[in-house]
Amino acid sequence: MRIKELLQRRKQSTKIAIKYGEESLTYKQWNEKAADLSNRIMAQASPDSRNIALFLPNSISYAVAYFAAAFADKVVVPIGVKAKGPEIVSTLQYCEIDLILTDTNGMDILGEILKDYPYQLCVLLVDDENPRCFHPECGNVEKTDAIGFEGTADDVFLMLHTSGTTSNPKRVMLTHQNLLSNIESNIQSLQLTAQDVTLITLPMHFGYCNTAQFLTHVYLGASIVILGGIFFPKSFLETVQQESVTNFTCVPAALLLLLQYRFSSQYDVSSLRYICFGGSSIPAGQLEQLIHMFPTVGFVQTYGQTEASPRITALLPCDCLKKLGSVGKPIPQVRVQIELEDGTQAKPNQIGEIVVQGPNVMKGYYKREDITKQTIVNGWLHTGDLGYIDPDGYYYLTGRKKNMIISGGINIYPEEIEEILLQHPAIEEACVFAEPDAILNEVPAAKIKVSDRGIDIHALHEYCSQRLASYKVPTQIYIVEELPKTYNGKLKRY
Structure with a gap:
């Protein structure tokens, strides 16, 4: 299976797939809009164009553009709308981009940035039929065929930003199979169904949101609600109540804001089965307060890495109090070990590097075979994170080897x-x-x-x-x- 099939197989469904404010799309409408935009991509993209940039905020337009690129069998390269000129130009050149998908607001930002771009570039607006062409007198950015295309699930589909500088960038190559395996593992771990409704506040181009929320719920034929703007407890709780949200994924900073909100008890959150969180630590005492503040909600501590598509472990609600501070156990299909500096496997409670193996592990870093070989050794992804496993098989993070x-x-x-x-x-x-x-x-x-x-x-x-x-x-x-x-x-x- 390829990512585009997640949406294509629901092309006759009239179920509401995605909502943002007053705007919504059924699965059928989403298919139609993505197919129309895909045709425009095929008409404008150069014959050797493989990678397409998305420069869009969290929106229905992002969802349409994402699958339009998938329908056109392109590699999706998201660029955050908060990125500045040097970051954007660096990504375009490094990823050999000659076509960008954006909207009118994005075009206002890109117009100034791209005026000195040295290569021909086409910009397609999701909300405007007329393409914008920059520097038509110039040639296309040089293509290296660094990815290849076989038309299988082992093809690269998504390239996400990770460490690197503007002069020496780095993108993680995730294949269709990497993403699909992590989607299926996530569904199995949390027992999600087509009746679930997820609420998105994280940037949709983050690996955490991309797989565990966005693609997981398309896979299921479930529903997605996008909450725009900065996270505020009031708007979050109102949306949970109004939309009967069943799961939500966030970073600990959002949980701390929720903990400080005095009026939480005024909202009906009985539909909310899970709040998943990860990305950084949260003090055990504050997490315990949240668990008692929302007794009907299951809090799920997760651990992941972009290079692993990204989810690696989960601490399920049944264990959240007895194993406070743990990131849980590996999700299905994922193997985890603690490796000591001499390459041997650590014993319980010995601190070492967390290494990961499974179909979710990236293909590698784009055009960085040297670093890929240093990171994936004998099939094991070396995360750079330090931790240990307790005698019961639960993993704990203690620090990181990287400067991140x-x-x-x-x-x-x-x-x-x-x-x-x-x-x-x-x-x-x-x-x-x-x-x-x-x-x-x-x-x-x-x-x-x-x-x-x-x-x-x-x-x-x-x-x-x-x-x-x-x-x-x-x-x-x-x-x-x-x-x-x-x-x-x-x-x-x-």
């Missing part, structure tokens, strides 16, 4: 921010690190060595804001005399 910062469940890579800082003429050295935050768990901060002590910190924040998505901009920038180095001159992170 997790802010509100979003992965932020220090090297990406450092690269931008070092492009500033007054900055000689930079080190980005995590600072604690009461709501987001961690936020990025930076220490810099400068050539001009009179540099304006406010101007530096503005400089970063113009080049980085808002959540990547350091909340604090500290000027220091020196940055500590290791014995061989590398930055000593702390």
Whole structure:
């Protein structure tokens, strides 16, 4: 099976598939709109075009564009709408994009960014029939055939952003089979059915939302409700009540806001079977308070990684109190081990690296065979996360080997921010690190060595804001005399 078949097999269904505000689509209408847009893609895309970018916010348009690309047998490359010009241009060139799907609002943003793009580029608007062509006098971006196409479930379908810098980006290649196996594992783990209704507030281009919510519910022929804007407990609870939502997936920051909301008891949440959460830790005491605040809701602690499509483990409601702090056990079809530095398997309660094996493990990093070989060894995905397994078979996270910062469940890579800082003429050295935050768990901060002590910190924040998505901009920038180095001159992170 291929991802496009999830929607195509429901092309006669008049059931409401997806809702956003006052707008909704049945499965039949969704098929028709995706097919129409797919025809436009085929008419505009160059013959050797494989990868198509999506530059759309959470919306029905995103859902239509996603499956339009699938119908056209293209590889979907989502770009977050909060991304800034250098990030967007870097992705387009690295992923060999010559066609973007967006809407009128997205076009307003892209118009300025793309005026100096050195290759021919076509932009199709989901809400406008007229394509926009940039630089028709230029040639197409050079294609390397780095993915290939066989017309099978082993073809790459989705490329999601992970660590990397604008000059050295990195995308995870997920095949149809990777995604389908994780969908089926997720359904089996939570016993989801066609009667379920999921509420989406996470960005739809995040692996967590893409598989566990968006594609899982299309697979089932269930219903999807999109809640726009920033997460607010009031609008969340109102929507659960109005739409009879049965499951919701979020990051711990949303749960902490929910815990602080005084009027939760005024809403009927009896339809809500599960709240799944992951991406960063939540204090055990606060989680216990939430469980008691919503006694009819099953809280599911999950652990995953983009490279694993992404879900790896789940702590089901029946275990949530007796195993507080655990991320649970592997979901069906997924194998997990704790590996020590010498490559041997750890015993219970021994801390080591979490390694994962299963049909959900990525094909590799796009055009980065060297890093792929370092990450997938003998069929095992080395996550870079540290943890242990207890005598009962439950997994716990204790830290990470990587430099990653997790802010509100979003992965932020220090090297990406450092690269931008070092492009500033007054900055000689930079080190980005995590600072604690009461709501987001961690936020990025930076220490810099400068050539001009009179540099304006406010101007530096503005400089970063113009080049980085808002959540990547350091909340604090500290000027220091020196940055500590290791014995061989590398930055000593702390």
